[in-house]
Amino acid sequence: MRVFHNVDEVPAELGATVLSIGNFDGVHRGHQHVLDKVAERARQLHIHSVAVTFEPHPLRVLRAESAPLLITPLPQKITALEQMGIDAVLVLPFDNRFAALSARQFVQKVIVERLRAKEVHEGTRFHFGHRAEGNCEVLKELGKEFGFDVIVYPEMRWRGEPVSSSRVRQLLAQGEVRRARHLLGRPFSVLGTPATGRGYGTRYTVPTINLAPYPELVPRHGVYVTCTLVAGEKFESVTNVGNRPTFDAESFAIENHVLNFHPIALDERTEIEITFLKWLRPEIKWPHPEALKSQIGKDVARAIRFFRLCRISPEDRTQLPTLELS
16 A cells, blocks of 8 residues: 655556545544445546545644544554555645645645545545535535545444444543444554663563553553554553552553563564453552552453453353353
8 A cells, every 4th residue: 555645745647546535533434434435446447546634633733722632643544544455545744724725725636636536435524624614515516516426425323333433532431442342343452662761671571561651542541451462472461551549650551461471572662552352440549559469360360261261162152151251
C-alpha cells in the first residue's frame, strides 16, 4: 500500500480512483464496511482504491480543548487501512489554512484534480469543508457537476450498538473492552515502547514490563487480561492501567505482568503492543503492599484460567458450564 502525506505527493500515474474520506479513528466495523466496498468497486473498475484521512485529527486544530484522544494513532490507523486491502492512503495535513477551504474547493482540489475520483463512498454523517458546510447531499450535487458518483451508507448497528468512534471511546472509558471489540471487529490495543530508566540490559529477566508514557486513548483504570506482543513474540499477560494508589505514587502507568515469561532481548526502542481482552477489576488502594501482592496472585490465576479456557476446542467447551470468556 502506498502512503502519500500531502496532495502534491500523489502522482499523475495513480490514475482514476474510488475513494472514501474520513478520520477513520479506530477503523471500526462501519469504516470496514465502507472500505470493503471501495476496494471491491476499484477492483471491478480496474482502478485504484484510496482512503483519505487527516493528521492531526481536525478537532485538535479547530477545538483543541474538546479534541478526543485517538483510538488508533496514525501508524496504527495506516496499518489497519492496509489490512483492508486499500491501494493507497492520502494523509492530508490539517491546519487552519486547510480548514478554510470551502466544500467546493476541497472537492475540486483533492477529489477531482488530484484523485480523479470515479466514485466517493461515505457514511451518512459525513461533513467536509469550511465550518463543515458540506454534507452528503452537497457532495452528490458536486459529484453531478464534476462527474463522479456518490454512494452513501447508513449508520451501522452491531448487536444493538451504534458503530461509531465516539461509542467505542465511551465503552473503553467504562472498561467495556469486550463490547468495544465487537464494534471494532478486533480487540483494542495500544502500541508503545518500554518505560525509560528501567535499567534494561541486553536480556530482560523480570516478568514485568512498564509501557512508556502513552498520550492517546487507554481503557478505564483497572486490571485486565491482555496479550503482550514484544518484538513479534506474543505473551499472555495481566495489565494494570492506572495511578498505583497503594504506593501513593499518583503517577499514571501501564504495567504488564507477563505470565508465560522467558528472558528476552529488550531495550527502550523495542516495540510493544498490548491487546486488551477482558476486564478483571477496578484499580484499588490496598492497605499495604502485601495485600496488593495477594490480589495480584488472584488476578494472575483468573487470567491463567481465561487463557486455558480459550485454548479448549469448541467441541470440548460444550461439555463445560456456560462461561464468559471475554
